[in-house]
Amino acid sequence: MSESKSTTVEVRLPTRLGYEKVAMSTAASVAKLMGFPEDRVEDLKTAVAEACINAIEHGNRLNEKLSVGVVLQAGADSLEVKVLDDGTGIRRQPAKPDIDRKMHGEEDPRGMGMFLIQALVDEAEWVAGRDGASSYVRLLIKLDKEAE
Amino acid sequence: MQSETKSRVDQLKSPSGSPVAVLRFEGDIASTSKDAVLGAYQALPKETTKLILLDFTGVEYINSSGIALVIQLLIEASHTGQTVYAFGLSAHFTKVFTMVGITKYARLFHSEAEALAAL
Numbered sequence: 001m002s003e004s005k006s007t008t009v010e011v012r013l014p015t016r017l018g019y020e021k022v023a024m025s026t027a028a029s030v031a032k033l034m035g036f037p038e039d040r041v042e043d044l045k046t047a048v049a050e051a052c053i054n055a056i057e058h059g060n061r062l063n064e065k066l067s068v069g070v071v072l073q074a075g076a077d078s079l080e081v082k083v084l085d086d087g088t089g090i091r092r093q094p095a096k097p098d099i100d101r102k103m104h105g106e107e108d109p110r111g112m113g114m115f116l117i118q119a120l121v122d123e124a125e126w127v128a129g130r131d132g133a134s135s136y137v138r139l140l141i142k143l144d145k146e147a148e
Numbered sequence: 149m150q151s152e153t154k155s156r157v158d159q160l161k162s163p164s165g166s167p168v169a170v171l172r173f174e175g176d177i178a179s180t181s182k183d184a185v186l187g188a189y190q191a192l193p194k195e196t197t198k199l200i201l202l203d204f205t206g207v208e209y210i211n212s213s214g215i216a217l218v219i220q221l222l223i224e225a226s227h228t229g230q231t232v233y234a235f236g237l238s239a240h241f242t243k244v245f246t247m248v249g250i251t252k253y254a255r256l257f258h259s260e261a262e263a264l265a266a267l
Contacts, residue, residue, distance in 0.1 A: 017179060021209065042240035049211055099249025102219055103226060110216040112248055119247055 006075050013052060013068040015060040020052035023070040023083070030072050031079055036143060043120040044079070044141050050113040051083040051137045059085025059135060069136075078122075081139040089128025089135030090114075151175040151209070153184035157192065160201075162267035168199045170260070174206035177214030185217040186224075194228050201263055202254070205236030215248060222253045235263045 011026050013019045027048040031041045052068055060066040069084035097115050101107035118124045123140035154174040162168050169192050177185065192200070202218070204210075210218075225232045235257040237245060242256055257263035 020211075039240065042238070046211075046240070046244065049209075053211060053213070097248060099219070099252055103223055103253060105223070108216075109219040109223070110213060112212040112215060116212060116244065116247070 006073055009072040009074070011070040011072075013056075013070060015056050015062060015064050015066045015068060017053065017056055017062075019068075020049045020056065023052045023068075024049045026070070027072055027079075027081060030074055031141070034074050034079060034143060036079070036141070040141060044081075044139075047117045047120045047124070047139055047141075048081055048083070050117050051081070051139060054113050054137070055083050055085035055087070058090075059087030061087070077144055078140055078142045081141075082136050083139075084134065084136040086133060087135050088132055090126050093126075153177055153181035154206075155184040155188040157188060160264065162199065162264055164267065166199055166267060167196060168201055168264065168267060169197045170201040170203055172203040172206065176209040176211075177204075177207055177217065178209070178211050179213035181214055181217055185214075186220055189221045189224065194230075198230055199267055200225060200230055200232045201260070202232065202234040203236050203260065204234060204241070205260075207236070207241075208238075210241055210244070215244070215250070218245075218250060218254075219248075222250070226253065233257060233263050233267070235260055 009026060009030055011023055013022055024045045028041050028045050031044050055068040060068060066086045071082045073080040094111055094114055097112045098107055102109050121139045122142045126137050128135045152175050156172050158170040160168045160170055171188055222232055232254045234254050237256060245251055245256060
């Protein structure tokens, strides 16, 4: 794959749990073509899967009439992934999950998706559309992270 | 689209002679895996099952909903005085389990033999 110019791959997913795996596989294929090491491909797969699950469950609220867009932009030294839905976006970042609080019933055992996304990629931002009826999460994973 | 989670239980003994219930999972562990994960755990007899080994060798995909089910299992086990260990996770999911703190409540091993030897 040429490294000198940007390449875009787009996938449109049904709003149905399980289809995040299609985005995950596509992102993994693009990352492998770009030369990402296996451990970074695995990080990306989990981050993309969690972003799609959030879009399906929270953004589109499981409404099967809607779809989730996934746009992968392969640059010379990084891969950007945007996951778009028809939700209003998040109002505030949830607190970092606390396993002790979860174990003691003080925190929901769920709610780790955004934490995992942030922990596994180099950049993650959640953007609400101006129209109030769309939002996206942008992930960036760098090819030469280890060398920095 | 998600690969169905299968689970089965093997009753083994540790080298010291303690009974060990090994919960073996196969497929994806996601929101649809409640019966395979929690159901299989809850079917174990609480009075006689004090050591539990979770076998992830046959699992390729675990998402945050699946991790939440594992945490729910750990919560229930802690309430009944059971100790949970796990083995067979890929390097990636070992990292993820460590990130979310599961390793504080369930020691991870590479293999079944390594886990059993440590019990």
